[in-house]
Amino acid sequence: MDAETTERIKREIAYERGRTAPPEGFPKLPDIPAGRYVDPDFFALEQERIWPRSWLMAGHRDELPGPGSYFRWDAAGVPLFLVRGRDEVIRAYYNTCSHRGGPVVREPSGQEITLRCGYHGWTYDLEGRLIGVPDERDFVDLDKSCRSLRSVRCECWGRFLFVCLDDEAPPLLDFLGSVPDETADFGMDEIRLVERQSHDLACNWKVAVDAFLETYHLENLHPHSVARLIDHRGASMGLLPNGHSRMPTPVHEEHLAARASGANPLDIRSVGEIARITNLAYSVFPNLITPLEPGGFPILLFWPRDVRTTTMEVLWFGGDWGEGEPPEQWPSLIRGFGTVLAEDTQFLPGIQRSMESPAFRGIPLSYQERRIYHQHEQIDRVIGFARVPEALRVEPLLAPYVEAGG
Template sequence: MTKLDHAFAEIESHDVDPDADFSLPGWIYTDEEFLTLEIERIFRPSWQIVCHVSEVAEPGQYQTLDYLGESVIVIRGEDGEVRAFTNVCRHRAMRLVEGPSGCTKKLVCPYHAWVYETDGRLTGVPMKGEYPTLKLEENGLAPVALEIWHGFIFVRLEDAGFPGVAEMMAPFEAEVAQYRFEDMRSMGPVRHRPRDVNWKNVGDNYSDNLHIPVAHDGLSRLVGKTYRIEAHGWADRLYGDVVKNEKQNFWEKVYGAYLPRVEHLPEAAHGRWLYYKLWPNMAFDIYADQIDFMQWLPISPTTCLLREVAYCLPDNRREMKAVRYANWRINRNVNAEDTWLISRVQQGMASKSYGTGPIATSEVCLRSFARKIRALIPEARQPFAPTAGWSRK
């Protein structure tokens, strides 16, 4: 068995984790060598969201995702199929397209004009006779694995055994299906928000239930004491139900008072703020009025990039427009509060005095995430950083 095979066996086992009562150590939130292993063992084999199928609805439409030093292009072919390729010409490694999106009949390299079809085939090479051993059929674009789940397109760079998106979210299929993700459309372009924190800090904060009543006054006023978290294998489920009280501010009251009936949703879903965190770095925030996805991609040991975009079903009712704006106002404050928190935590992680901290029994999502990290990279069990060069031994 390979190291990853052993790691997956440990993750899936029901054995007691001897480190379950302790957090991940602070040094792995600042260490270059640890990030290198995370990229190799966690990120390259993991699924990453790119866009919604409606954003590549017509032949030739494409969207790109740049991460981990790679650029991936998702494009709909003339045959109607959606495919993914590395955004790299097979001749001299030139990028074929620039920017987040576009539409083209053919992919033409801007360096030497090699031509690729939207299905990835190489069909045109200027001065082809000067390449006596070149076989067009063997030099198409390098494919990237792709999965479409409820209208959202995901890619991964390598196959190393992590479950697919549908498999991760299988326990919640009935709940998700009622929101009609496939019929949604984006409410605006993807927002990119750089953060001076390790990528794990974003995810830890997302799954942390104990900070809600302490640090999020507005969210606490909105959902009261209904907030709950659950760990389910490779995905976490979090939720709270909107309540009404006199302490709420103007926009919180607007949201609770004016949310109109959404006919395809059951009554319980109307007031529920539902969140799913997917391994290792993606989240869906689901409301009756819209959904948001957020993704946090590592840039360095102490920086990451948040990709965010909102989607909704077409609905021109004035009440729905008001509620969506209220939603934005409420969550803008929550995001600002979280940014302040994680930036201070990141600073604390750099302290040589901090090793590991205790994890409460109720912090089931943090426990689940830490178990996976320790299985995939066993050095994460060490409370303090090993000697430089440890990852090469």
């Protein structure tokens, strides 16, 4: 993070701690319609318009350690797999044989020298080219060069792997805007994957994402954990282009010395001032949340399964520890964050049930919760305002508060 952004965030934190009302002129945000969380037709619109057109995090380079290593990935709603080629390039393909659609890889992950469909044995090299067809003599004028696996765009932010089904979408780094530069001091080109977990939540995916876009809940949900470390009243919330956002929440003064001491053996030594004096959280549209900490951090991914069911993936990352297993402190750190996650998600099923009740009509949002409104504005932009039923639309109000060039 550059010096100008660092100083601006420090000024914003001081302002947030001292203000007695929202900034002059900040609009009253209309209620978010409850139907956006429960209406199956709106959910179908999201499935059609958001997920196939967005850059989605699929994994990390550590999961593909050598040529021929692969993993299946179906989170985008279609069967895909990622594989490292002999040229060390990581590519993504539809897991669909060009003969009769059989899956080319069937195990969740593995390593092969070639890719062979189990149905009829059509075989592809690691770059997706069709190289073997049993009984090829029986196919009239078969041009194998036209029967390669169909590829999907796969690009990297540091060592994080992203996939996009839309050939017309901008490049990943353009889509991410300022996020990679602002987080570069975490050494994203060297960051290591520690653990990957998955949890099912009985709620709409937006109920889950909304829960991580504000700190208004800290005193109630985390009185004995997070609230003791950070001050939610000082949170500086940056609204970024493309629906992304930033939320540095300042650490209470009594904890600053310990964080600055460098005593934590897991600390990524290159992290800058803001990451040491705050919990520096980012959201990447549509479904990625990461609360960055010097000693390592999770990335949370929220995948819709149906209108009222979501899979939450939690991927843990730390600084490069060299050879062997991750440092011994990691299991304790992951358990501690698991406790916080349980606090964060405990009310989500009940919220979903309430939203399906006729008593619940909409969500009134405060200035502290403006990242939620920003997320919903982007949902409507990506779907297309004209496609969103009038009763479910979110009025676009926050454009004047989005950081230019972010």
